[in-house]
Amino acid sequence: MAYATVGDVQARLGRPLTPEEEQLAATLLDDVEAMIRARIPNLDARVVANENYRALVVMVEANAVIRVLKNPEGYRQETEGNYSYSLNVAAAAGYLLVLDSEWALLGASRGAWTIAPVVRSGAGCPPDPWVPGRCWP
Template sequence: MGEYATVTDVIDRYEQPLTPEQRNRLPALIEDVETALLATVPSLPARITARRTRREAVRLVVITMTLRVLRNPAGYRSEQVGEYSYTLDSAVSGGRLMLGRAERVLLGLHTPARSVPTTDEALPRPVRHPGHRRRGHWFGDHTH
């Protein structure tokens, strides 16, 4: 069972009955989603503890990402019947699980387009990236 979402959470939100194959695959899929989410946002547990991200929001993101793959496991974007053709969605094809913009907003990770965070205050000691340092100042620090 997942740490942030359960099989029941996903089943309750799926619009049709699951097949036995889907039901058997669901625990592993939830685990994969949570693993991908933690790999993308390693500071997530610290953000929850620091109350910068709500646990309920993480649950919703895990459910949403799981449903996205459950509804479209092959990652189809479009399909044509006459002279069969299909296009794969690069965000889900190959089993990749992507954290979309809406999910980033729910997790409190969304920043304005021109802002690139160089620290994460939810970490015990904020980390600054050394590549953002210029002439003795942090990137964006225009004081002399």
Template sequence: MSLPPLATVAELQTRVGGTITGPDLNRAVAALEDVSSLVRLEAGTDWVAADGVTITAPRAIVTVVLAAAGRVYRNPDGYQGETVGAYSYQYAQTSTSAYLSTDEITIIRRAASPAASSGVFSLRTPSAYESPTPSEVDLA
């Protein structure tokens, strides 16, 4: 069974400004699915409830998915530059598929492991008043 995307097309529509229909709808769904897979891989969790449909991801994760999917949706050909006078353009020098930025990966890791980034730690130190065990005493 395929997991649902971590964000909806309706949420992506809000960010790109307009209704997504026809072939563009298919591209939007594919972008959301691709980015959701990358986020799940990075996080090590699927953020789906037991019903297999309800998304349980924190809002920060949804925001990351929408930002990355928006990049893929808005620029499917991977253009990096364009000049209007004496028209020219340039394709990306690297992959044009879905990707996560370094900042997005940091957000995903923090959201996936909130305890690790909370700064609350426990450390046990031995008491100075405990008697040493026989193996710790130098009998020589």
């Protein structure tokens, strides 16, 4: 069961959901949580350790579902007569996804240019990359 609820989706959407939307939202919330757990296996431990982290998880899950509810067909642009409008590409996706910025909020961004710090324990010296067992000068 997802951390976010249908009520969280409804509150962020700013309108009541239809019964069909409620059913879809509940299913999508479970789906997006499965996506998050695939990248963050220790999700429950992080949520227990930090209440603010739980709020971020709820926000990310609800917003991912809202993107689908707002544009289930995935339209990017629509024209009728002299009237036309287009949607933001991220909002227009129409399918369930967690944005890179949301992964970053959850501390799980992974990409070609992600730099992760290496924490060394103990008072040892940095290893020489060319000579195993030797300290870097």
